Amino acid sequence: MLNGIGQIQNILVIGGKSQIALETVLNVSLAPKGKVFLLGREIEKENFAIDNAEVTTVNYDINDPVQQIEKISELFDKRDFDLVILAVGYLGYQPSKSTLEEDQTIIDVNFTYSARVLNYVTDRLKSQHHGKVLILSSVASVRPRKNNYIYGAAKSGLDFFARGLQLDLLGTGVDICIARPGFVHSNMTKGMTPAPFAISAAKAGEICARGVLKSKKVFFVPGILRYVMFIVKLLPYKILNKLN
DSSP: OOOTTSOEEEEEEESTTOHHHHHHHHHSOEEEEEEEEEEESSOOGGGOOOTTEEEEEEEOOTTSTTHHHHHHHHHHHHOOOSEEEEOOOOOOOOGGGOOHHHHHHHHIIIIIHHHHHHHHHHHHHHHHTOEEEEEEOOGGGTSOOTTTHHHHHHHHHHHHHHHHHHHHTTTTTEEEEEEEEOOEESGGGTTSOOOTTOEEHHHHHHHHHHHHHTTOSEEEESTTHHHHHHHHHHSOHHHHHHHO
């Protein structure tokens, strides 16, 4: 539960290697001696530190059907969480270079498994009668493009599911904030050609933290992409394909 001056005390990051998620944690109003739990595979805790906060790493693989819920359940059984960040993501290969197995992994990680975890997390937060969830969606969810339509479709599914949950959670004390980042310089995009309006993970974290603190339902990272993607949605397919 938030402390007496409205500061966050407990944060759970599912996808604890996400640089955007970690930068978000650094920018939210975390209480002194607050606790941050990072869930992910082989996370090096020494690479992430917050002054006057306790950081705990938990080995977690969302692809494991047992771990998916069990490890999160164990953490919720011991404490309330004020903020949960769902930052699991797998970009995979471009469709032209991918396999059916690879495509299925992209869909499972970004949508099927993430949606299951989100559903469970919001149910636990409802029992607390408070809490926020930040979901790292993507601008790729707005309209399909030839180079990343499988990843975009999976993120679109999660985005749609989360917006439905927003409606279902009205009046429960639980908020869902959906961030739609564009190209962010991070380990996930290392070696890729930056898209227009590319930003650093640190800047993305600042924007996400503001979105959470203001309880924004949906926001783009950076904000200018809201207008860019509005135009993209209106483009005829032939023009969009040329821009791809």
